[in-house]
Amino acid sequence: MSLSVSPTSTGAIPVPGLAPAIELVNVSRRFVTPDGRMLTALRDFNMTVGRGEFACVVGPTGCGKSTTLNLVTGLARPSAGEVRLMGAPITGIDPGIGFVFQADALFPWRSVLDNVAAGPRFRGEKKKVAYERARDWIARVGLSKFEGHYPHQLSGGMRKRVALAQTFINEPKILLMDEPFSALDIQTRTLMQDELLALWSGSGASVIFVTHDLEEAVALADKVYVLTAGPATVKAVYDIALPRPRVMSEIRYEPEFIEIARVIWDDLREEVQIGQQRAMGQAH
């Protein structure tokens, strides 16, 4: 089998003449807990995501996966090291960033249409243009009939579709996703993964997708980062050479997929066990 299921050190597919979309160089992130103790979430963290590349980050629960995303948004600053977008250091929230949250972050007092139009409206686009584009994006996620509905009237999967439309309408060059589908049932999740890949393939965005679900990571990504139990650092990077376009409901049964998932799982399992033991140790 000519599969390259081995950890690579660099991971990035270098595009000549262009800086990678996202770079985290020797980044550390420390927190001070309310009782004044220092907590290290990330340590000497290195990550490079090329332009148009889909990177997944997997690691044990609570290891600091989400922290990496907050550093890229500019909502949090690294304690040490540097984060660069398109080769330039981060100075604030980059307008080219889109973020899909784990929790429901839709505005419950706005209809679907107003939720999707929120980004363009915040950015000062004319009302008519913003709504026209919002309608277009709502149609692309298949919710045209639900424009006037409020979020509480929609199912979990539909709300995620709205969240995707809300993010993609800003045409992000960098797409960050923090376990976006973890609250969905398995059938809905598969549909949403297909939806995401369809939207992404037309966008050219560079993606960091954080998940604790290894199969989801392998199915979606060009590249999988495995993190150690906290403080998180990169344990290994795997290139996933599965051909695109991928069909989520079928890819799980392909022998290459299973082979890759098993190799990565061997790596991840150790960290999950360490994380588990540490969590149970804290209870005493």
Place this chain on the structure above:
Amino acid sequence: MTMTITATHGGAAVPTAAEIEAGIQARMRRRRLLVITLRIAILVVALGGWEISTRAGWVDPFFFAMPSGIADQIWTWITEGTSQGPLWYEILVTLEETTMGFAIGVAGGVACGILLGRNKLLADVFSIYIKIANSVPRVVLGSIFIIALGLGMPSKVALAVVMVFFVVFANAFQGVREADRAMIANAQILGASSFQITRSVVIPSAMSWILASLHVSFGFALVGAVVGEFLGARHGVGLLIATAQGAFNANGVFAAMIILAVLALGVEYLITIVENRLVKWRPAPFNEHA
């Protein structure tokens, strides 16, 4: 659909969905009727007991009034006017003081609540003073306001404002603080400025807290206005109470009380209508009539 279900169960004895629904609806109607009957029964027993015990001489109507006397008093006020002038004018004065105090108190409370809720430094600096001011029994301020602002309307409005402000402030502040972090981060990344976040995320999410405080605070505004009138005024329902008290007219005190209760209930109803219109995005609650 019902056809297949009965067919699979293989019996005509199984009730259809329509029959079951009809049964449930009949049961719900009976229950609603029972609740209303019991409510009326309690009212009749309470008022009737009061009336009988005063007529029988067990309770002295001179001190504790009697329902028929209270009804008479209200009727006299309506038809012949009060000693201070027509009843509607007294009510109008009290209502005007209350609504003005309520409006100013709510506006101030909401503005300060949002300002302090959004600014950590201001909140840390002022929280101690607000706690102190809140622990002062504010009704006492009524005396100061009468001295400073006179017997006219401003002193009553001021007392109503003070009564309302802290309730609304506390709720607006809490509502702003409870605004969902993910939602704010989402707005920020979507491109919202700090002002846009306040306007389109923070205020709407604090709205249910603020609206909840309005129910309580209108009652507080009414208390402020009435106590103000009580302490010294030329017109108003509070003065009616003070006059009745001075004349040992227990029926008059209760009559004024009932007028105030009707006012409060009426405004409560209006606030509920406004609330339902403002927060129509919320899932409909299951109420007793559902």
